[in-house]
Amino acid sequence: MKAEDTLQFGLRALTGFRTRTWLMLLAMSIGVGSVVVLSSLGDGARRYVTGEFAELGTHLLIVLPGRSETTGGHPPLMGEVPRDLTLQDAQALLRSSAIKQVAPIVVGSAPVSVEQLEREIMILGATPELYPIRHLELSRGKFLPAGDVEQGAAVAVLGGKVKRELFGNRRALGEWIRIGDRRFRVIGILKDKGQSLGTDISDVAIIPVATAQALFDQPSLFRILVQAKGPDAAVPAEQAIIDIIRKRHDGEDDVTVITQDAVLATFDGIFRALTLTVVGIAAISLGVAGILIMNVMLVAVSQRTPEIGLLKALGAPQKQILHLFLMEAALLSLLGAALGVAVSFFGVWALGRAFPDFPFEIPLWAVGASVGVALATGLLFGVLPARKAARLDPVEALSRR
Amino acid sequence: MIQLQGIERIFHVGSEDVHALRAVDLKLDAGEYISIMGPSGSGKSTLLNILGLLDHPDRGDYLLDEINTTSLSDDQRAEVRRHKIGFVFQSFHLVPRLSAAENVELPLTLAGIEPEERKPRVEQALASVDLSDRAHHRPDQLSGGERQRVAIARATIMRPALLLADEPTGNLDKHSGSEVINTLETLNREGITLLVVTHDPEIGTRARRRIRMVDGAIEKDESHPD
DSSP states (O other): OOHHHHHHHHHHHHHHSHHHHHHHHHHHHHHHHHHHHHHHHHHHHHHHHHHHHHHTOSSEEEEEESOOOOOOSOOOSSOOOOOOOOHHHHHHHTTSTTEEEEEEEEEEEEEEEETTEEEEEEEEEEOTTHHHHTTOOEEEEOOOOOSOTTSOOSEEEEOHHHHHHHHTTSOOTTOEEEETTEEEEEEEEEOOOOEETTEEGGGEEEEEHHHHHHHHTOOSOSEEEEEESSGGGHHHHHHHHHHHHHHHTTTOOOEEEEEHHHHHHHHHHHHHHHHHHHHHHHHHHHHHHHHHHHHHHHHHHHHTHHHHHHHHHTTOOHHHHHHHHHHHHHHHHHHHHHHHHHHHHHHHHHHHHHOTTSOOOOOHHHHHHHHHHHHHHHHHHHHHHHHHHHTOOHHHHHHOO | OEEEEEEEEEEEETTEEEEEEEEEEEEEOTTOEEEEEOOTTSSHHHHHHHHTTSSOOSEEEEEETTEEGGGOOHHHHHHHHHHHEEEEOTTOOOOTTSOHHHHHHHHHHHTTOOHHHHHHHHHHHHHHTTOGGGTTOOGGGSOHHHHHHHHHHHHHTTOOSEEEEESTTTTSOHHHHHHHHHHHHHHHHTTOEEEEEOSOHHHHTTSSEEEEEETTEEEEEEEOOO
16 A cells, blocks of 8 residues: 555544544643743743843852851851941952952932922942943943042932933923932933842932942942953952952851852753753643554544444554554644644743743744654554554454444 | 355354354355345354354364465455455445545555556546546545445455455435345356355345255355346
8 A cells, every 4th residue: 555545544434433533632742832832931031030040140259248158057046246347348349350340239228308209219339340241231320439438429320110200301401300308319310121030220310339338337248249340250350349348248158249150050950950840740731642643543433343344354464553543643743733733832832922021932843842752653653543453353343333 | 265264253242152163164155146045143144254254163164266375364365455355344444534435535645556457557546436526535534335335446456356245225315225235236247256145035045056044054055047
């Protein structure tokens, strides 16, 4: 029997039993579709989160006061009180050749008022270096002026939302605002960049770090952002930070350095694992569809027992009958998979329209893998019914009604 | 052409052994027209199945065109069926989702014959049973007699030497039954060896050679040359 005739015969069998074919295609397409959609969701989430992290800056290291590493074992009996990170610590880091620039940060919250309007707003004490390190953008005015870090000026850069809430459509540049009990002049407005890892950059006011220290009466830094000179400099920069701070803190290792690349890699790994888990769960439905194919084919074999008897009487050898039924199973799974891929492409397209911020994209590996698995399960679970058909006794098969 | 020697067939029904065929010897010549009659359970269908290589005898030898078929494998017997034997069944056994033409074409398709060659042969076979105008009808759109004639066209399209008909008129009214018998007899006149198993004495007595079976053995075997 020719291959195209086998295909034709299988297609005629599928069109001859429409309800069963549609139901089977539906089951298979749900399996394949859910694998593809869930993998693109998982992959999208991964790229969203890693993208958010990359947004923070490039080759970034974050220095936090205190040792927050979990090494296992008992907590130390003697409570370790971490030494504060100071502006001088931050300046000292610049001595390392691996470090391009540093941005010490102080964070606090204070009432901000313009005339009668008052709001509680997050205040970021920073230096001019924050601007390039965090990839900030201005819509108007300029950022904090360069100069002696320890001499704070009374100037502020406002986030877009803060500006709108305090000034509405009025001009804010050059106006005076009150933060806590001090007066500041607005010198710049930030461009809205949307959420970045929970901190809405449009909802802050940025003032010079020394001013912020005075405002909050707190000499210690919240953290220091450090930009390494390049991707290869991240590791030496981390070591340099630890060495420099240890020397300055009387030999105590009392800071934690988080490298952005490591965080990125961790998130990347976590989300990849998560995606695979979700896809694995979705793949169960593929397995179920495979079992359905077996069920459907077993029913087909017993329904069409007389037909199988006839094929045998007409001189079809066992192998031919095996091929006919395997072809049917393969067609069911392949067509179902194709339908599932089509549905998932449409679904992902619709999701992309509904959530334009989220990077939806169908990973090609998911399409290939799910279609492959669909075909494999179809054939695998099709073998048993097909063998059953091929081994039927012709006399018995013909006499069955 | 066909020689059966000491054919036995035993079925195991529960703990009992049923002798469907006991030491059957039979010789058929090419071009013969044979009817097999007998009460139910006399072994006529079993004999037909063995002649058609659908069933295997427990003992004895079956020579078809000098080939001893008892030593053939399943697939080899399928090969012999394909080329030498045609079947006509009481319940037609047409594939319901295929048209009349596609049903007739099926043996050619299974044999892997080129589509260009299949088409004229199918047309010719349908014409020979007078059903050219019904080629694209599905079996459920055909009358019983028409269905059986489609089945006959299918059984003969591989030009077999032997045509086995198991109660070919069993599901038909008298009129279409006689049409079917006429078609079969025409084929016999053209040289095919025709063997008809039937209950109906009216049909059985039309054959030139009439075999009567009782209890798995041939009781009577008489020839009536016209």
